[in-house]
């Protein structure tokens with residue numbers, strides 16, 4: 296039997312708990328502690344401050360903003376969810392992303408904890424009459440491996456790409472690979488009990504009509520401030536009202552070099568082969584990263600379902616646009632190297648530059 300437990304139960308519940316209208320069917324209802332605008336919070340009242348660090352400009356801007364506000368660094372830690380997991384898949388993400396985030400954290404002298412769904416995107420996509428796999432979560436005490444609920448859930452099948460949509464039920468990758476992993480990381484660490492935690496993410500209203508309606512501060516869906524665990528968790532989106540210019544200004548002021556995807560011409564730093572990629576990105580991958588689309592093309596044939604919602608096979612799509620001319624040869628060389636070898640900070644030998652992808656809309660879509 297094919298059961299859609301995650302889609303039918305887990306993901307809609309996440310949406311409700313988030314206070315977001317994930318399906319555009321209803322307006323969220325204001326709750327205590329929920330603010331549409333909250334550009335300032337009293338950072339000193341939080342025991343722990345978690346910055347969800349994707350490695351893109353907006354999450355870096357969140358961190359830089361905290362530093363500008365004089366945050367006590369000893370309370371700050373970075374979390375990064377690895378989209379491909381660590382079991383051997385390299386289907387979706389940039390190969391350097393883990394190494395880049397590790398070096399970014401080291402440059403700011405902050406701890407970083409990685410977490411992932413076993414098998415990553417590919418493992419979840421290939422689920423066939425089976426359960427979702429375990430979550431792996433790094434913590435200060437070591438690696439936690441959390442099994443999945445096989446009592447309430449029934450085996451399920453995906454065997455198709457997540458579909459482009461604002462709905463997290465249809466676009467299951469963000470939920471399964473990021474939101475749900477973060478939820479379990481918060482819920483399964485006793486170090487957060489009886490503590491006040493600030494959970495920071497880098498969405499901006501300018502990115503989409505959906506994000507324009509987000510609250511800037513609200514109880515996180517893992518908040519249990521009134522429960523037995525007395526775990527107070529606020530979700531804060533400090534750059535929600537920022538425009539892109541302010542984001543790049545922050546990186547320039549702190550002399551943090553633009554991450555590689557923007558240097559190649561991408562307008563956003565998402566998975567290398569994100570389902571939201573437009574024709575130009577697919578054309579660029581085909582031109583500059585030969586062989587990078589074949590695995591996706593193979594799966595399209597197996598699933599009889601394309602990654603593009605327009606139902607155009609990836610190889611055809613990649614021929615319908617002109618690839619970027621990539622002039623940044625250092626970024627291009629870095630792009631396929633799993634070890635991040637470029638500097639994090641600009642210097643006199645490596646000056647800060649506005650990247651080719653800044654202020655463009657190429658490949659835009661939620662992450």
Ligand code: SF4
Pocket residue numbers: 378387457468469472565566568569570571661662
């Ligand atoms: S970046 Fe794109 S492909 Fe990757 S998880 Fe987000 S929406 Fe899915």
